[in-house]
Each structure stands twice: as C-alpha cells, then as structure tokens.
Amino acid sequence: MSPADETALFEQRLRALLEQSTRQAAGHVRSRLNQARxxxxxxxxxxxxxxxxxxxxxxxxxxxxxAAAAAVVAFxxxxxxxxxxxxxxxxxxxxxDLDLLTDRDGLTLVENGDGEFYEWAVYQAQARQGAQVGAGxxx
Amino acid sequence: xxxxxxGDVDLSDPNANVGGRALGQFLAGVELRAFRIAQAAxxxxxxALDAVQDAMMQLARAYAHRPAEEWRPLFYRxxxxxxxxxxxxxxxxxxxxAWLPFRPDAPEESDPIAEAASEExxxxxxxxxxxxxxxxxxxxxxxxxRQQQVFLLxxxxxxxxxxxxxxxxxxxxxxxxxxxxxxxxxxxxxxxxL
Numbered sequence: 323m324s325p326a327d328e329t330a331l332f333e334q335r336l337r338a339l340l341e342q343s344t345r346q347a348a349g350h351v352r353s354r355l356n357q358a359r360x361x362x363x364x365x366x367x368x369x370x371x372x373x374x375x376x377x378x379x380x381x382x383x384x385x386x387x388x389a390a391a392a393a394v395v396a397f398x399x400x401x402x403x404x405x406x407x408x409x410x411x412x413x414x415x416x417x418x419d420l421d422l423l424t425d426r427d428g429l430t431l432v433e434n435g436d437g438e439f440y441e442w443a444v445y446q447a448q449a450r451q452g453a454q455v456g457a458g459x460x461x
Numbered sequence: 462x463x464x465x466x467x468g469d470v471d472l473s474d475p476n477a478n479v480g481g482r483a484l485g486q487f488l489a490g491v492e493l494r495a496f497r498i499a500q501a502a503x504x505x506x507x508x509a510l511d512a513v514q515d516a517m518m519q520l521a522r523a524y525a526h527r528p529a530e531e532w533r534p535l536f537y538r539x540x541x542x543x544x545x546x547x548x549x550x551x552x553x554x555x556x557x558x559a560w561l562p563f564r565p566d567a568p569e570e571s572d573p574i575a576e577a578a579s580e581e582x583x584x585x586x587x588x589x590x591x592x593x594x595x596x597x598x599x600x601x602x603x604x605x606x607r608q609q610q611v612f613l614l615x616x617x618x619x620x621x622x623x624x625x626x627x628x629x630x631x632x633x634x635x636x637x638x639x640x641x642x643x644x645x646x647x648x649x650x651x652x653x654x655l
Binding site: 329332333335336337339340341342343344345346347351352354355358359360361362363364365366367 | 481484485488489492493494496497506510513514517518520521522525526590593594597598613616617644647648651655
C-alpha cells in the first residue's frame, strides 16, 4: 500500500470515528441544539423572494410618486376647460333679462300708459300679414 | 451519507430558500458537528452550546437570504469568530481571576448517582470503541487550535480547502499546511488505536 493510500485510509477511519462520536451526543445537548435552531429560524427574515420583490418595488416608488404628483397637478389645472359648459341660450336669456331691467326707455313706455297703442299696432301688423297670406292662396 | 447529515439542502426545490424551512433543514444537519467542533476548541459543553447558538442566530439574522450553498462556510466562519471571542474573553477572565484572593465559582458538588457506573458491563467491542474514541478526543483536543479547527472542518464537516479557508479566514496554503501537520500528529499518537 502506497503512503498516499495509507493516509487516505487513515483519514477515512478518523472520519468514521468522529462521526460516530458526534452521533453519541447526549440527549440534553441535542435538546438545547434543537431549541437553539428553532429560535434561530424564528428570527430569520421571511425569505428571499419577498425581500427581492420589495426591493424591486422600492425601485419603482420614485417613478410612481412622480406620476401621482403629475396626475394631481393635471386634475387641478385641466378641469376648468373640461367641465360641461352652460347652455348658450341660458346665457343669452340672462343677458336679455339684464338689458330689460336696465332699459330706461322700455320702463318709460310702460309707465306712460301707451300699452293700448302698442296692442293696436301689433293687431294691425298681424291683420296685414294675414291678408297677404290669404291673397297668396287665392292666386 | 444522507444529505441531511451533511447539512446539504435540496437546491432543486424552488421553495428551498423561502422561509425558514431550508434554513432549519441546514441547521439540523450541521448542529451536532458544529457542537463537536466548538467543544473541541472551548473544552466546555455550555460554552460550546452558546457558541453554536450564537452562530445559528447570526446566520439566520444576517445571511438567511444568501444562497443556501453559501450557508455552510458562512456558518463556520461565524462559529470560528465566536469561538475566538469566547477564548479571548476567557483568557482575560482567567488573568483577572488569578489576581483575586478568592474563587467565586466554586466547583459544584458531584452527583454520586449520575456518576455511578452502570451495573451492566459494556460489551468488549463497546469498550474498545470507547477507548478509541477517547484517545481520538484527547489527540484532537491536544492539537494546536488552528490545526484542530482545520482538521475538524475538513474531516468531520467535509469542507474543501477553499471553503475551509473561507471559514477560517486564512489562505488555502495555510489550510493545507495545518491539515498536513494535524494528520501527522494524529497518526503519531493514534497509530496503535487505528
């Protein structure tokens, strides 16, 4: 047997003996090691994958913050142009009412009691218009 | 040798590194050998258990997220540091105690029942094996500390030269030298037993 083989055999025997002596550990030693192991596992962070995902999420946080800020600014600036406009007719009526209230000539006509004259004038105008329509049909 | 006894983890399992299951499996596989290594260095059961517990805790807190194949050298690196700290502290304590006029840690009274020999004589083979193991323990305990740790990490734990160097914090050349000298000493002392 070569010296190298003898050394290898010696190592093999040593290993077997050491493993045997290790397996003979007393019960209370095993018990304390068991408790220590459970305590260590309980203190371990909750796994690799979630931590990496969280780190990836952290990388996106600044971009997400910028996007959220931009959305808030857009909401504050944009809505004035996009709100439904009031109907054009309503604005016109309101302006006409305002003109009537501020029209001094119109109020003077009502106050002077010329209502009958204006009623007569309207009646004449309608009668003339009706006569023209009737002549058209007769033609 | 089964994978669990070697402290290996099934890396093909996609969930092996998630949570504490793989870590618990790893620690269960190495804890007895780690205790044996710490006990050889510290020559005290309680100190050895404390060192292993601290190493487990540190590995779990700081390195549980690392790939499982890195755990073994990291664990033994932590254990080695812990053993060194405890030896240094013990050395300081002994020097301080040597100056004190009294010894507060009086040896506990021995328990005669616990120390009583079993009535049944062990079989001859058992006796021979016990003698061999005792001789091996004496020889390993008598090795210089660096040689002892390199020898146990290589032989008992099965670390290769690179992993042992990482665990011991020294070069691979130092590992080879320490291991060679340890083997030579053990052969000289245990030749009659092995």
